[in-house]
Amino acid sequence: MRHDESGESAVTAVFGVGVFLAFLLLAAQVLVHLHASSVVAAAAFDGATIAAGREAATTRAADGSSPLAEQRVDQLLGRLDDRDRDAGRDPVAWQLRDRPGGVREVVLTIDVRSPSVVLGRFGLADVRRSAAVVVEE
Numbered sequence: 001m002r003h004d005e006s007g008e009s010a011v012t013a014v015f016g017v018g019v020f021l022a023f024l025l026l027a028a029q030v031l032v033h034l035h036a037s038s039v040v041a042a043a044a045f046d047g048a049t050i051a052a053g054r055e056a057a058t059t060r061a062a063d064g065s066s067p068l069a070e071q072r073v074d075q076l077l078g079r080l081d082d083r084d085r086d087a088g089r090d091p092v093a094w095q096l097r098d099r100p101g102g103v104r105e106v107v108l109t110i111d112v113r114s115p116s117v118v119l120g121r122f123g124l125a126d127v128r129r130s131a132a133v134v135v136e137e
Contacts, residue, residue, distance in 0.1 A: 029118040036080060036114040037127050043076035044131040048108040051094070052133040064096030064106040073110070081112045096135075104135040 047069045050056060056066035073092060084091040095107040107130060114125040 026118060029116045033114045033116040033119050033125070033127075036112070036116070037129070039076060039078075039080060040110050040112060040127045041129045041131075043073045044108050044110045044129045045133075046076060047073035047092075047110075048106050048131040048133040051108065052106040052135045054136045057135075057137070060096075060106075061094070062096065063094040064108075065094040069108075073108070077110070077112070080115070081110075083113050084111075099134075104137075105132050106135055107132045 050072055051060060051064055051066045051069035056068055059066045059068065070092075081091045091110055091112045093109045093111070095109070096104060097107060098104055109128065109130040111126065111128040114120065114127050116125055119125050
């Protein structure tokens with residue numbers, strides 16, 4: 001090793017470790033976002049399925065929601081929708097609509113912000129999932 005190159009391997013190692021940690025952070029944030037997407041999709045499907053079921057027929061509101069379905073959605077979302085509710089926005093939207101042939105369906109749309117901090121900086125933190133289930137009559 002020449003005398004003028006001494007100490008360069010330490011600088012390169014610090015740079016390499018920094019790049020590795022940055023990629024590790026990005027991978028962790030992507031996994032957090034994917035988990036949030038899965039939770040929101042499951043909550044939308046479960047909520048719409050419960051609201052469209054026969055058990056909810058007596059308590060179903062005009063918008064298609066039912067107390068049992070709302071409870072299940074809140075249980076699945078946990079604290080995922082806290083930031084939206086704190087901002088005064090309801091991230092859960094219910095709709096009861098008629099399809100051709102006299103069939104009715106409950107549509108549940110959930111729109112929350114992902115807990116991923118890094119992806120939020122790039123505008124990729126919104127998670128919006130919908131589920132439509134035919135009403136059992």
